[in-house]
Amino acid sequence: MLMVYLRSLVRDEAAIDDLFQESMIVAWRRLDECDPERPFGPWLRGIASKLVMAHYRKQKQVPVALHEAVLSVVDRHFENIGLLAGDTxxxxxxxxxxxxxxxxxxxxxxxxxxxxxxxxxxxxxxxxxxxxxxxxxxxxxxxxxxxxxxxxxxxxxxxxxxx
Missing domain, CATH: 1.10.10.10 (Winged helix-like DNA-binding domain superfamily/Winged helix DNA-binding domain)
Incomplete structure (x- = not known):
């Protein structure tokens, strides 16, 4: 699901792969901050969205699709998907x-x-x-x-x- 999320925000395949791996590394390092009583997906997407924003800031361009309101809607859709079996x-x-x-x-x-x-x-x-x-x-x-x-x-x- 993280790859799907990243693909909805970034078009460059190499950047998607890099952002995926970086998200996983950051998540692993911050694992003690994750509340196991809450769904894992939103926590991981939060990390990924910050890395995506940093990626675009480095390029000095932030697409309209990354406006906070759009990110919120995308995240809500992923939350609904995350309620399916296998996302705990x-x-x-x-x-x-x-x-x-x-x-x-x-x-x-x-x-x-x-x-x-x-x-x-x-x-x-x-x-x-x-x-x-x-x-x-x-x-x-x-x-x-x-x-x-x-x-x-x-x-x-x-x-x-x-x-």
Whole structure:
């Protein structure tokens, strides 16, 4: 759902990917600020919307679609979608935990190092005694395996897997 949200606000595919990853990293670092009694989606979209605004400020252009009233309407639509099964905090975390644990060791090591430990890819490659390109390829394949696992568990749509 986060990719869909970002696609509704940004047209540049590379920027969408960057904003998605940055949103996930910020969310991971601020996980202790998230109230597990409240839906996860609105909290994560709040982080993403701030990053989108910063992205456009850097470019010195803010599209009309990012006016606060428009963002509010878009967020309400996503809240309604978020009420469907699969959007609770526990469901998302459980699915992600199970999928990470199911990864082969060589993929789990790079995913954990990059996203859970916050290591830069170059440093991770050095620690795992890999070339930078081999490390990037493992990350790419590990993310694809995670996405497929999350899709099978109903925690990620097929459209999000292919994006």
């Amino acid at each position: 905090w526990d469901e998302k975390v459980t699915a992600l935990r199970e999928c990470v644990e199911a990864l082969p060791d060589h993929h789990r090591n790079v995913i954990s190092g990059r996203y859970f430990d916050g290591l830069q890819t170059q440093i991770l490659a050095e620690q795992l005694d890999l070339t930078l390109e081999a490390c990037k390829k493992r990350l790419q394949r590990g993310r694809a395996l995670l996405a497929e696992c999350l899709r099978k568990k109903g925690a990620l749509s097929a459209a999000e897997v292919t994006s």
